[in-house]
Amino acid sequence: MLKAITLLLLFQLAGEAISLLLKLPIPGPVIGMALLFAVLALRGGPGIELRETAQQLLQHLSLLFVPAGVGVMLHWQRMADEWLPIVVSLVASTFVTIAVTAWVLRALIRHGLKQDTMDPLP
Amino acid sequence: MSPRISELWVYLAASPLLGLTFTLLAYQGALFVNKRCHAHPLANPVLLAVAVVVMALWATGTPYRTYFDGAQFVHFLLGPATVALAIPLYAQLGRLKRMAVPLLVALLAGSITAACSAVLIGRLFGASAATLLSLAPKSVTTPIAMGIAEHLGGLPSLTAVLVILTGILGAVGANGVYALLKIDDPAVRGFALGTASHGIGTARAFQVNEQTGAFSALAMGLNGLLTALLLPWLMPLLLRGLG
Numbered sequence: 001m002l003k004a005i006t007l008l009l010l011f012q013l014a015g016e017a018i019s020l021l022l023k024l025p026i027p028g029p030v031i032g033m034a035l036l037f038a039v040l041a042l043r044g045g046p047g048i049e050l051r052e053t054a055q056q057l058l059q060h061l062s063l064l065f066v067p068a069g070v071g072v073m074l075h076w077q078r079m080a081d082e083w084l085p086i087v088v089s090l091v092a093s094t095f096v097t098i099a100v101t102a103w104v105l106r107a108l109i110r111h112g113l114k115q116d117t118m119d120p121l122p
Numbered sequence: 123m124s125p126r127i128s129e130l131w132v133y134l135a136a137s138p139l140l141g142l143t144f145t146l147l148a149y150q151g152a153l154f155v156n157k158r159c160h161a162h163p164l165a166n167p168v169l170l171a172v173a174v175v176v177m178a179l180w181a182t183g184t185p186y187r188t189y190f191d192g193a194q195f196v197h198f199l200l201g202p203a204t205v206a207l208a209i210p211l212y213a214q215l216g217r218l219k220r221m222a223v224p225l226l227v228a229l230l231a232g233s234i235t236a237a238c239s240a241v242l243i244g245r246l247f248g249a250s251a252a253t254l255l256s257l258a259p260k261s262v263t264t265p266i267a268m269g270i271a272e273h274l275g276g277l278p279s280l281t282a283v284l285v286i287l288t289g290i291l292g293a294v295g296a297n298g299v300y301a302l303l304k305i306d307d308p309a310v311r312g313f314a315l316g317t318a319s320h321g322i323g324t325a326r327a328f329q330v331n332e333q334t335g336a337f338s339a340l341a342m343g344l345n346g347l348l349t350a351l352l353l354p355w356l357m358p359l360l361l362r363g364l365g
Binding site for chain 2: 005008009011012015024025026027028029030032033034036037040041045046050051053054055057058059060061062063064065066067068069070071072073074075078079082084085086088089090091092093094095096097098099100101102103104105106108109112
């Protein structure tokens with residue numbers, strides 16, 4: 001647990017450092033995720049401790065959004081003034097994005113399946 | 123309140139302990155309700171927990187800053203949790219390699235759709251420039267979206283709220299969209315949900331199963347990268363002619 005947490009923080013730290021030094025518009029934790037993924041791919045997978053810690057952390061991913069979500073109370077006035085564009089934009093854009101992504105991906109997978117026989121899906 | 127109790131309240135309200143404990147309690151209460159509703163998407167744990175905390179802060183007249191002093195310890199874990207997403211992602215490595223091209227094309231389509239539709243619809247209905255700039259990264263995970271909004275000149279804390287609302291909308295409504303389009307491949311479902319609804323969609327996807335969750339996590343990570351690269355170019359085009 002302790003080792004795994006330290007490892008995650010080290011990768012985040014490396015990500016933050018790269019993001020700052022290279023002045024990238026990509027936040028540190030995302031670069032940290034990419035780095036860890038690359039290391040796992042090179043070394044052939046996570047150890048059992050890292051896997052269990054990650055699972056525990058991700059099981060309660062929802063909890064981590066609560067503090068930022070409560071920030072809604074800071075923007076009550078703007079939300080009251082502009083509720084119509086905000087609501088229409090969020091609802092329509094979210095569902096259109098899900099539909100477009102899913103439709104494109106399914107169409108491409110089907111197309112690929114016709115061209116060559118893929119392994120059976122896991 | 124008697125003097126003793128009000129003294130105790132003044133002390134506790136000023137320490138981080140109360141905000142942190144209350145966040146954990148509200149979340150566990152929300153999980154309990156979610157379970158009792160058989161994990162119905164409308165009983166979203168984030169939505170329920172946020173509603174309970176906001177009402178409690180209003181009822182007690184506690185400012186958000188004071189609450190956040192405690193809740194920041196939870197908020198901080200978003201960083202290591204984002205890094206930890208590499209692990210379920212790795213578990214799907216074989217399938218990712220086989221599907222690399224379809225995934226990247228679908229991602230590009232989804233990422234551009236998310237930003238353009240949000241800004242153009244908002245503009246059509248008369249949103250202000252600051253709101254539009256805060257809306258643009260709404261499909262990207264909170265820490266990335268806040269960084270993008272700041273970079274563009276939007277309001278990062280408003281973006282955080284819009285991002286979370288987007289996540290809840292996707293988690294609540296995705297099944298309806300999939301039923302309409304007859305999409306049943308768990309990988310496709312997860313990938314589309316992660317592209318549109320980032321971490322909250324991913325949290326929902328992990329409730330469904332590990333494969334859906336992993337593809338959602340992949341889409342969330344990739345969309346974070348792509349949106350951060352695309353928006354500085356896209357926004358001037360989308361905002362053209364606006365004061």
